[in-house]
Amino acid sequence: MYSEMLRIRMIEEELVRRYSEQEMRCPVHFSIGQEAVAVGVCQALGKKDSVLSGHRSHAHYLAKGGDLKRMVCELYGKAAGCAGGKGGSMHLIDRSVNFLGSTSIVAGTIPVAVGVAFANKLKKSSAVVVMFFGDAATEEGLFYESANFAAVHRLPILFVCENNLYSVYSPLEVRQSPLRKNHLLAESLGIESNGGLDGNYAPSIYEAVKKSLDFIHSEEGPCFLEFNTYRWLEHCGASYDNDIGYRTAAEFQTWKQKDPLENLWKKIKTQQGCDEFKETQEKNFQSEISRAINFAKEAPFPKKQALNEDVYANQGKQ
Numbered sequence: 001m002y003s004e005m006l007r008i009r010m011i012e013e014e015l016v017r018r019y020s021e022q023e024m025r026c027p028v029h030f031s032i033g034q035e036a037v038a039v040g041v042c043q044a045l046g047k048k049d050s051v052l053s054g055h056r057s058h059a060h061y062l063a064k065g066g067d068l069k070r071m072v073c074e075l076y077g078k079a080a081g082c083a084g085g086k087g088g089s090m091h092l093i094d095r096s097v098n099f100l101g102s103t104s105i106v107a108g109t110i111p112v113a114v115g116v117a118f119a120n121k122l123k124k125s126s127a128v129v130v131m132f133f134g135d136a137a138t139e140e141g142l143f144y145e146s147a148n149f150a151a152v153h154r155l156p157i158l159f160v161c162e163n164n165l166y167s168v169y170s171p172l173e174v175r176q177s178p179l180r181k182n183h184l185l186a187e188s189l190g191i192e193s194n195g196g197l198d199g200n201y202a203p204s205i206y207e208a209v210k211k212s213l214d215f216i217h218s219e220e221g222p223c224f225l226e227f228n229t230y231r232w233l234e235h236c237g238a239s240y241d242n243d244i245g246y247r248t249a250a251e252f253q254t255w256k257q258k259d260p261l262e263n264l265w266k267k268i269k270t271q272q273g274c275d276e277f278k279e280t281q282e283k284n285f286q287s288e289i290s291r292a293i294n295f296a297k298e299a300p301f302p303k304k305q306a307l308n309e310d311v312y313a314n315q316g317k318q
């Protein structure tokens with residue numbers, strides 16, 4: 001889990017450094033600070049289980065095993081990108097590992113994920129669908145309608161809410177009553193739910209997901225888990241924006257101390273061979289990342305005639 005989080009952190013940090021070169025022309029929503037949820041959840045899944053996500057999806061895509069080169073090409077708008085270079089950071093997909101897609105519309109993929117779970121149930125497949133979304137997605141009608149459908153049909157889906165306290169610059173207090181709890185909303189629809197969970201400690205996230213998967217596999221129906229976490233960078237882009245005043249330096253520091261990567265490292269670093277392991281991993285990841293970036297920079301843009309090609313359908317043929 002540490003290694004996987006380290007890889008994702010290093011990839012995003014490199015993309016942050018490169019973003020100002022203005023060669024990536026799509027908006028980017030980084031997950032730095034939130035890696036534990038992606039990794040804890042995806043490590044509990046099997047390959048045939050599917051994952052869908054939203055605008056902040058790099059970590060989910062990578063943790064599910066999505067191809068790095070094709071992700072970087074997508075951010076650079078290149079034809080070899082996972083969405084043919086036409087979607088950018090918010091439209092990641094890798095059907096070969098059952099990362100079935102992400103889109104920019106808040107909550108927009110939730111009904112798609114429920115549809116996939118419905119199909120799985122009709123096909124009597126044991127595969128589970130995981131739908132990642134932020135706290136703000138629970139405020140959309142699509143969430144209620146889709147979650148209700150999943151509950152009524154007892155679908156094999158796990159809703160994973162990453163509560164990072166904000167929707168762009170709006171904190172929870174101006175969007176939700178202090179009496180509201182997102183997981184209780186899901187529970188009221190008839191979904192097995194748990195909330196207020198630590199979203200910065202990958203091993204406990206993994207355990208919580210395993211329990212949910214057991215529940216889903218015993219055909220008892222859908223589950224909902226809410227993890228508390230925090231994004232470090234601005235909502236959209238590669239900078240820090242703590243100076244603009246929508247969140248305090250003290251709040252940021254409190255969460256920075258809960259760094260999912262550093263804190264897991266503190267727990268494991270006393271084990272024999274850990275330092276060497278970390279060093280080798282860092283070296284390997286750095287060269288993998290450099291290769292992916294160089295490949296993307298050199299790669300061609302999509303041809304004009306590719307404009308109307310269906311990238312999602314084409315991915316299925318690969």
Ligand SMILES: Cc1ncc(C[n+]2csc(CCOP(=O)(O)OP(=O)(O)O)c2C)c(N)n1
Nearest residue numbers: 056104105106134135136137164166167168
């Ligand atoms: C339906 C819809 N409304 C508004 C937006 C603009 N928008 C993009 S991301 C975002 C915030 C989403 O917050 P949250 O779901 O908590 O995810 P986070 O960015 O915090 O990870 C908003 C309002 C959008 N993309 N789609």
Ligand SMILES: [Mg+2]
Nearest residue numbers: 134135164166
């Ligand atoms: Mg949020």
